[in-house]
Amino acid sequence: MAFGAETKIQNDTLHETLYQRVHSSGLPVYFSAKPGFQKRYSCFATHFGSIDSRFRRGGGDPIEVPDGVAHFLEHKLFEGKDGNALEEFSKRGASSNAYTSFNTTNYLFSCADGFYEHLERLIRFVQDPYFTSENVEKEKGIIGQEIKMYEDNAGWRVYFNLLEALYREHPVRKDIAGTVESISGISPELLMTCYETFYHPENMILFAIGDEDREEFFAKVDPVLSERTWEPLGDLERFFPDEPAEVAQRRREERMVVSIPRMIVGFKDVHPGIAGPQLLRRELAADILLELVFGQATEFYRHLYENQLIDDGFHGSHSSLADVGHSIIGGETPDPDRLEGEILREIERVRRDGVAVEDFDRQKRAVMGSFIRYFNSLEFTANNFCGYQFLGIDLLDIIDALHSLELSDLDRLCQEHLDPERVATSVILPKEGAVS
């Protein structure tokens, strides 16, 4: 048997059922049947993202790698001895892509026909690295262009400027792609070191979803996964610097070609030791709290909107990693200083008065319905399931987590997290000289 016993994961509210078996290589493999759908989707994800820049495998000295290496590796894996995998998928009627986030690199494809042919291709190209000095040098040109493209993107700039202001040490403060300078030192050997560490099956997840037969799926994927043999991964340790609770910098400003300023405030949440279901509850509580304080249904939003301080792009959102997290509130505004003041005063008010129970109950209904809606999407289901697994979270637990939340959880989080001592502000201001 190349697969261990099967685990069934189910949620009745979402009407979703997943099946998991662990392959003898150590790889957890998930399958979800979607009868009647034309589209088949699969992703192959590794727990390796932009923040994993210092690590150790099986004792020895920790290794430190340049910023942007996970993203660089993502680009490079598409290129094999016999050509580019993106192109091969496309030629055979599938559409492939990949993305790198703070803690995940995810390779994916969608197709209508020939699912197993494409699935084999996905597994093989991810498991067959091909790095040469020449193709690594060439990629530096392409990624350099990509970095420049993002430098012109105000939404991206305002976000990473804020992260630099919020965090002193943690690598979440670095742009996912690194810089032209940091990637200049990347070599084939370095890529191979990262590859052998993080692309081990025990550190990855394969997820498939679509109108296919479950037994056939596991039977067909087994020999492909067995083509390569793997030594056990052993100990893989990631090292993150101690991040102080205080922010690095209160305020950041940059000038760009934009029609109107853009302002976001961020609250830093350092929570070492909180993981798994606890982290899921904390993230959900934070999202609901932000909606209850800043959402379109609030009196505060109405006040800002009617005073033309915001447009409908204004919102709050929370994101979590293993030890750290942050909530971000803001958008485009003609008056960043005034908006910042309004936001901070509103937080002060909510910390004093708390949130209303009827708003909380209504918001729970909205979140439940939204998740039922999101799970229509094969991509949403697969990508988020994998991303959360790397945080020790089972995404299908989201409904139970929602039911378990109480108003007191939100009030407590509001006191702990929306702390005026742990806030930073990032502003993009218009640069003189528009199009001429």
Added chain:
Amino acid sequence: MIDPRARPARDSNESGAAIGSAAFTVRDVAPGLTLHLDSDSRRKTNLVNVYWIGLLGDDVTARSLLPNCLMRGTRTFPNLQALTREGERLFGASLSTDVRKVGERHVVQFRLEFVNDRYLPGGEAILDESIAFLRGVLREPNLIGEGFDPEVVRQEKETHRRLIEGLINDKRSFAVQRCIEESCRDEAFRLHEQGRVEDLDAIDGEGLAALWTQLLAGSQTRIYFSGDLPIEVAERALAPLLEDRIKGTLQVDPLPPLPAPRKNGAGREVTETMPLKQAKLVQSYRTGISFSDPHMPGFVIANGILGSFAHSKLFVNVRESASLSYSSSSSLERTHGLLLITSGIELARAAEARALIEKQVEDVRTGEFTDDELEATKRALDARLRMIEDAPGARMDIDLAWQVNGVTCELSEYRRSLAAVTRDQVAEGFASLSPDVVYLLAPEKE
């Protein structure tokens, strides 16, 4: 959730123009008003799209502003806050609006997605309330006297001004719009779907209310539904959206025929500068053929070979082989007959990039492509059309584009027409291609 700012491996090449149609059950309710219904048991939500179709012209700004004012409140839910709360109460029913161009038609869209009653806990039922929610926004605005609340209109005009001025913030789409303006200087198609800042001053609450009455009762209206309900049940549920129209109080606006696509491009170059890091190059071509022209299937395949996919010439030869660009792709506006090639490039190599891109176009036109490229493109287009069958919103948008062009077509028939395209027909498709404008948005010298 997954960080939306995660970096993708490549720019999406998947935003090609609408390319298919699937079968909806059609009901002609009244002159100019049709229902398009689809029963789909695979999804947990119901989707309703209402499209008001009109002429792209001088009232484009008011037409774009109107849905924003309608979303500010109804007689039952008199402000944005109350309206939002009702959406939340309906288990996060998602109501949004959009405007778009289909050639020289301007389409105002209202989109409502809500959970199917079968999937709600505790036997709750929200179907009728959700339709009533949409009905309120479409038909029962919170008017003061004969017009929209002047304060609401003032606020929405200001927001709209910022939206239009903000087009410059997305450099790629800004460059595309500038290229279209240069290409179509004397055509209505030059107008952005959101309209013009200079029109805003003259718009007031009474004028908008008059426009609302006219669009509600007099525009070509198509209402689409998809969800896990029998067609008859869906039709009954949607009835509150139709009432006045059936009484026929107003004449439906007749729309003049769409203009025939132009054949000859201007062959002009336009360069503008901005303090940027990366240059954007947009090349426009006149296709010279109309939506239902027999050469269109060949043209669609030719565009696919050129730049719609990861195996296309632009991606393989411009981005991958020459490292000249992070993104380079082509898209087709079939109704107006424009082909646009958009690339993000390094300024120092702009001439080289342009020459290489033009060579790719020429190669398709002269048949310099392999049988593999042809077959791969057919396969990829066919797969895209099949996967669209799962996505009701995309199917509705595509069907709408067909309807606007007066074409009735089954998806299977369209897929067959693409599969049958020969090498010669690909070359013939591009034979009428005429270079129009080369637009370069260049970084200023430091």
